[in-house]
Amino acid sequence: MIPFVLATQFIVVVFINSSIEEPYRQPQPLRQNNYTFEIKEFATTLKLCDKDAIYLTKSKEILKNAHFKSGTPMIDLTGHSPGIPYLLGGINVGTPWMFGGYSGSDQFAKTALKKVSCKQLAHAWLLIEPEWPRNISSDILTSYGAELDKDFQIVGALKIAAGTGGLENSRTQYILKPTRPINEAISLCLATRSHEGDLFG
Numbered sequence: 688m689i690p691f692v693l694a695t696q697f698i699v700v701v702f703i704n705s706s707i708e709e710p711y712r713q714p715q716p717l718r719q720n721n722y723t724f725e726i727k728e729f730a731t732t733l734k735l736c737d738k739d740a741i742y743l744t745k746s747k748e749i750l751k752n753a754h755f756k757s758g759t760p761m762i763d764l765t766g767h768s769p770g771i772p773y774l775l776g777g778i779n780v781g782t783p784w785m786f787g788g789y790s791g792s793d794q795f796a797k798t799a800l801k802k803v804s805c806k807q808l809a810h811a812w813l814l815i816e817p818e819w820p821r822n823i824s825s826d827i828l829t830s831y832g833a834e835l836d837k838d839f840q841i842v843g844a845l846k847i848a849a850g851t852g853g854l855e856n857s858r859t860q861y862i863l864k865p866t867r868p869i870n871e872a873i874s875l876c877l878a879t880r881s882h883e884g885d886l887f888g
Contacts, residue, residue, distance in 0.1 A: 688858060691888075695850045702750075705796075707780050710735055713760070721734070721838055722734070722735045722736065722737055722739075722740035723735075723838055724739075724740055724744070724774075724795060726774060726776075726861075727776070728757055728758075728776045731744070731866070732735060733774075735779050736803070736820065738848040739765070741848075742845060742848070743774060743775070744846065745845055746771070746775055746843075746845060746862070747775060748843075748880045749843030749845070749862055750776070750842075750843075750862065751776055751822060751840055752842070752843075753842035753843065753862070753864055754865050755769050755775075755776070755777070755812065755864070757776040757777075758776070758777070758778060758840030759776075759777050759778065759810060759811075760777065760778050760780045760807050760808070760810050760811040761775070761777035761779060761780065761811060761812045761813070761814060761816070762777065762779075762780055762781065762785075762811050762812070762814070762828075762856045763779055763785060763814045763823075763829065764782075764785070764796075764811075764813060764814065764815045764816070764822055764824075764825060764827075765787070765814055765815065765816040765819060765822055765823070765860060766785065766786060766787020766788055766792065766816075766819065767784075767786070767788075767816075767819070767821065767822050768816075768860070769784035769785075770800070771814060772814065774886055777812065780800070780803050780808070780811055781799035781800045781803055782795075782796075782799040783797065785823050787819075787821040787822050787823045788812040788820075788821030790854045791855060792821075792823060793824045793826070793827055796823045796827050797827040797830045800827060800830055800831060801830060801831075801880070803831075805831060805872075805876035805880070806869075807832050808831045808833075808872070808876055809867070809869050809872035809873045810865065810875060811865065811868065812862065812863060812865065813835075813839055813861075813862070813863040813864075814860060814861075814862055814863075815835075815860065815863065816847075816858055816859070816861075817859075817861075818858045818859060819858055830879070830883075831875075831876040831879060831880070832872070832876045832878065832879035833865075833867075833872070833875075833876075835863075838865060838866055838872070839863040839864065839865055839866060840863060840864055840866050841861050841863050841865065842862050842864050843860050844859050844862075844864045845859065845860045845861070845862070846858075846859055847860060
């Protein structure tokens with residue numbers, strides 16, 4: 688019995704050490720993450736690698752300059768960055784993760800947004816990554832009467848370093864804020880849903 692217990696403990700130790708030294712989709716061992724990133728909204732901190740720290744710090748600067756307020760709704764259309772809105776002080780609306788790259792991803796995201804109130808969607812900012820082939824199509828915005836090119840303004844661009852998320856090439860993400868008057872956005876959302884027979888308002 689004792690040899691079995693020792694063998695089990697050894698396997699667990701090896702697994703934990705492997706996860707620390709080669710963490711999934713991380714560019715370096717966790718012990719090398721020396722940058723502390725503070726998340727005031729959750730009164731906590733994260734230990735990050737330099738690349739991720741630079742990304743989040745730059746994101747915070749962009750949002751501050753654009754007068755983003757903590758608790759503002761944000762729609763992540765990148766398809767693979769579900770935690771970013773939360774780390775930036777926003778609220779990821781619709782679902783915690785609108786995952787991209789699958790045959791039903793866009794429809795899933797569209798259905799999720801239909802369950803969000805028009806008032807919340809009218810205030811929602813966007814995070815997009817056009818170069819990423821597994822992103823969520825911006826066409827889903829029409830489900831609440833919005834259009835990417837007409838109703839949003841880019842407030843900043845973020846360069847994603849090569850190797851981030853286990854991907855070789857660098858890409859660019861964009862943060863956009865809504866530009867329509869809130870009452871107008873709500874009215875168009877309600878009209879669109881009424882036309883499509885949706886019950887959520």
